[in-house]
Amino acid sequence: MAKPSGTKQRIMQTARELFATKGVQQTSLQEIADRLGITKPALYYHFSSREDLVRSIVTPLLDDGERFLERMEARGDVPPLELIEGFFDFHHRHRRDMLLLLTEMTTLAELGLVDMVLAWRARLTRLVFGDAPTLEQEARAVLAFGGMQDCTMQFPDAPFDELRAATVTAARAALGLN
Template identity: 40%
Template sequence: MPRRNADTREDIRAVALELFVENGFEQTSLRQIAERLGITKAALYYHFPSKDELLAELAQPLVDDLDGFFAHVREVGPGDPEAILRRYLELCHRHRKLFQSVLHDPTVLARLGTLAQVLYRRLEVDRLLVGSDLPADRVRAIIAFGGVQDSVVLMGDEPLDGYADAAVASAVRALRPG
């Protein structure tokens, strides 16, 4: 039975993300992706005319999830920092491979215009979470969110239930003044 185009696209996305995590975006060629899949470069180009388009498609689910997360935080407010940070931890865990791949070359998301968009929204949520624009308060929020995100990246494929409580509790402590 011949493969469906949707299956091939999904296989390309999965292998590309795998290689981006292993080698970084810049160091991974479309040829390497095609070879790993056992397809021709022409077949790969049929689905993704450029590596940037492939990356944009890989990043879109993260952007969509972040939009939903930021909208949720704006809607519910900062009443339950633990719930907000746990939700962010779960979001990061769903997209951990993309976060890991960006570690090799953080400028990749900037090229897509995604980084500025995400950072702007994160600053908004940081302010909302601590209820202040004071630098010391914002730094605590940045450390809390960054710690949650970094824990997911560094724990890799470890099951989330093995470290979620510790990551969230540490992030909540980082929010406390003093």
């Protein structure tokens, strides 16, 4: 995927800020254009709709997550600790946009993105527990991987190394891997 132009990047950054403050549905494209000092047609040159703008913000996150999972699945013998640490690193890297994902579930469901994120958890569960996990193992995986995601957003000011160590330890405990 090509890196967006300077104007496109500015639009995406301003949209992130307004979406985080007001919510996606309460933020108009006109407000974004006004904040940037551009016309609405100039904004439409880069994004055909609010949904297109939201998708452009979350697509790099989704692409990165998909690449991570594909790498882990291709190996087939990933030690659980490496998988957990890699999953934490992915979420920490994208925590700002992940927060947008979680606060705008309705919008994202309409875009078909929620199903992808939920499918990731099932794939992670299979990587840890194999192709036929028990209900208890599936529940442990939901708690572990969902909790890791939450930790990256809940503690934004925590030092990276401390947060990573605490989160990975808690995820291993939830998965029963201590």
